[in-house]
Amino acid sequence: MSILQTTIQPKHEPLVSVLMPVFNTDKYLAAAIESILDQTYSNLELICLNDGSTDKSLDIMRGYALCDSRIRVYTQENAGLVPARNRTLELANGKYAALMDSDDISASERLQKQVDFMESHYDHVAVGSYAERTDPYGSPAGITEPPLTHDEIDTALLSGDGSALSQPTMLIRTEAFKSINGWSDQFNFVEDLDMQLRLAEVGKLANIAEPLFTYRRHMDSFCFRNYQTMTTQIADIINAAYKRRGINDTVSLEQVRPDLKEKHNPAEIYRNWACHAIHNHNRKIAYKHAFNAIRKEPFNIKSWQVAYWSLSA
Template sequence: MNTRAARSNPTSRLPLVSVITPVFNGATWLEESIDSALAQTFPFLEIIVVNDGSTDDSLAIARARARNHSRIRVIDQDNAGLPNARNRALKMARGAYMALLDADDAWLPNHLQLAMQAFERDPDLGLVHANIERVDADGARVNIPERSWHEDMDAFDALALRHEHVSCPTAVFSRAAIDMVGGFDPRFTGLGCEDRDLWLRIAARFRIRFLDQVTARYRLHPASMSAASERMALARQLLVAKLAVSAQGARLVSQMEAMIDSDLGLGLSEQGRHIRAIARQWAALHQSPTDRLIQRRFIGALLAPCRSLVPQYLPNPHRGRS
């Protein structure tokens, strides 16, 4: 993207990239998140902060930043959930491209520059994404997921079967894609997976590009692992139900149901509930016996009880999955 040429054009007043930042009680990290957008080497952006019924200082922080930066707009609404908050921002957005930045995440300075260069090279792309650095509540690095994009596998299939993953704080997508497939589905409110549902709809009609480098910091939060696992399982069941009635998704339903069992098995392994984890992975393998990821997970579940005894000699079965 030729930022020098664009900067010299004073008639170009509409922002090219609309940054979508919903916040619900995210005062602790909101300012850091906003500042990471303002610090982008690609300067042609607007930031839309949607305060989704916060009871902390989120709204005050957002308004204070907006008073000092004309590129920030703040929307205040009653709590409606993440999909609705993002959709509210999408309706207000003026950019030709949209970028997700939740209130507890942050971008590296070149995030938008790299994404927009990818769109410039291939204007028909619907979505560009990259890798993340996971950090804890204090901002200390936890890890960087090992990710790649399997060019030999259809993007829709890879996303549906969870062989590939799009990290939300790295996602930049076109207005053309949203206009064609719609926004976030409110039926996923409180469950999760509203992002993957959107990525699948985009992948069904557009090409996707993965940038093999870290462009964002994703914050991990302590939570009830079992509650999160059960909630995500419900979200994935809803996703399967949606895909079952679509021409492109119907053929993958059995494999997706197997992956739900496999993901639940991973959660059980992490909780130390090894017998139940093995049972889940066996059920997944029975449904989708040729899936190599599920095969590896089943073997990992069998080995997990031994891992604490000889951890230095056993491979990590979760490697590459986030």
């Protein structure tokens, strides 16, 4: 009597290249790196590119690389964010490229859930997710809930809303990413929006309805500066997308994101953070934000109201 023996082959796990350009983020870098090393999905390479940092960032990266062979550390003179991003893409060997900022944190199941999605949705070229936001002190500051389907995301992107597919949450098919030549340095303040629209023209986009990422908002963040230049570039990006897609229309500066100025008002940002801290019963942090709001806009009654609420919470 013969016994038929079968061998169960392990599930193939495609390589994921995590792209992390780094410039002077030594305060947050260790947490960002550890969040990748702690992923439940282990077949990854973490590409850390030091873009001319003058703090301890390079030492931190090299220290982790000594302990984990999946980390690849490169260094160059400061070239700026877009060239640094493109260099990490050039170095990627994986089937997928996961974007990761050096001051943010990925949930431990982020890559596993995103790879599972992409492996079962072959017509998609990228997937993002909901994200948790924190203030500079790490206090919760809300959850982003972007649209989920390609058509909804693409419509929002064409209106200039890059948050419809938040860049640092994205996992992208590397082949598709390289086919559009990554990021364009023509749009150095909103390079994400341009990249996302061009990706949408070669495949579908989606978001997973679960916060798989935490991004830290602070006043040094790139997204809190240069909103006037951002507005001009957003209009140029939308008009370029219209032209590529054969849409006979144009948008003017007046039509582009009228909410941008308020969103980039430092006092309003501090008031928003204070309100979240009040909601989380964190009076000390709430008052710090309220005090900063008063410093920025001492004659705005809303700043004083938030300060009062922070003291009475």
